[in-house]
Amino acid sequence: MTEEPLTIVTTVADGVARIEWPAYVPASVVRREVAAALTAHARVEVLLDPRDETAQRVAAWAGMQREGTMRGVTVSGEPQDRLVYARLASDVPLEDPQSFRSLLNSFLPRKRAIGQMLVRDDQDRVLLCQLTYKKDWDLPGGVVELNESPRLAVSRELEEELGVEIPAGELLLTDWLPPWSGWDDAVCLVFDGGVQPADLAAELVLQPNEIRAAEFKTMAEVRELAADFTARRIESALARAHGRGAPYTESGRAHPEA
Structure with missing residues (x-):
């Protein structure tokens, strides 16, 4: 019996990986998988449903910064908006206080x-x-x-x-x-x-x-x-x-x- 992977990492462009995970996967696992993907890619990204606040929290705790909204992504044959979160290999290490501030700065409201x-x-x-x-x-x-x-x-x-x-x-x-x-x-x-x-x-x-x-x-x-x-x-x-x-x-x- 083949065990279902906790996350799915797909190379979508040169140096760019896209990660997906089921709702039950904790942030610690996603954080580990993002770090592993960054050993072979310059960028790891995820597209999230704007209504899925849990997934957004997981992405943030995994060290991924919110970059904006991709409009009209085709999901199950229908155009839907998706939030883009990403982490770069060049980002400040997560243990550095600046990294936490950058994460907050990426998704806190701006006026x-x-x-x-x-x-x-x-x-x-x-x-x-x-x-x-x-x-x-x-x-x-x-x-x-x-x-x-x-x-x-x-x-x-x-x-x-x-x-x-x-x-x-x-x-x-x-x-x-x-x-x-x-x-x-x-x-x-x-x-x-x-x-x-x-x-x-x-x-x-x-x-x-x-x-x-x-x-x-x-x-x-x-x-x-x-x-x-x-x-x-x-x-x-x-x-x-x-x-x-x-x-x-x-x-x-x-x-x-x-």
Whole structure:
């Protein structure tokens, strides 16, 4: 009688092995088999059902980092999503504390950060940008890159898209943006760009792929040109610039208890 193997390791590409295991197999066995496979491969990976939390824990304790989601994998004739976990021969040894931190970092939640700047003129109008990729106007700024300071990110965005150097001042507002129209949720940080000369808008050098126009607008004009949640965020940030209002909002709205 042939004993059923506890794990199945298959070479799927040059230097790449794919491992599978039944639900009853403990993490210690998978960890041992992954280590053995790495003696002959540079990479060992596994594709897991997103609903199978037990298998995900086993993969993590076996030292495999979560890399993302492979969409539309054919399983039993049907397209299904699969989580990709993998360990490389070059990864830090499991007994090193950095390895544990890297494992956690691979699957703990990550939230997108957006940096924006509130720039005003002496009439308390707000610098607003007409973007090429959506109809609504918005504050200048953009997505914070991986491992980039949000404060530096917003100044970088202004320099790249408007050709102006304005150091980011005080953090005026933290605004949480719920999931919307294909986007995951995000946190928007609005920094103070201070009061600038009214003729600044005429001197801006616009990045044509991103910005159609940039002009100082009154709050009444902001409400006409911007999405409602953007207008609420700008109004909240403007209030903060004048020492009023809450420092934290959700979709531009302060918490009722704030």
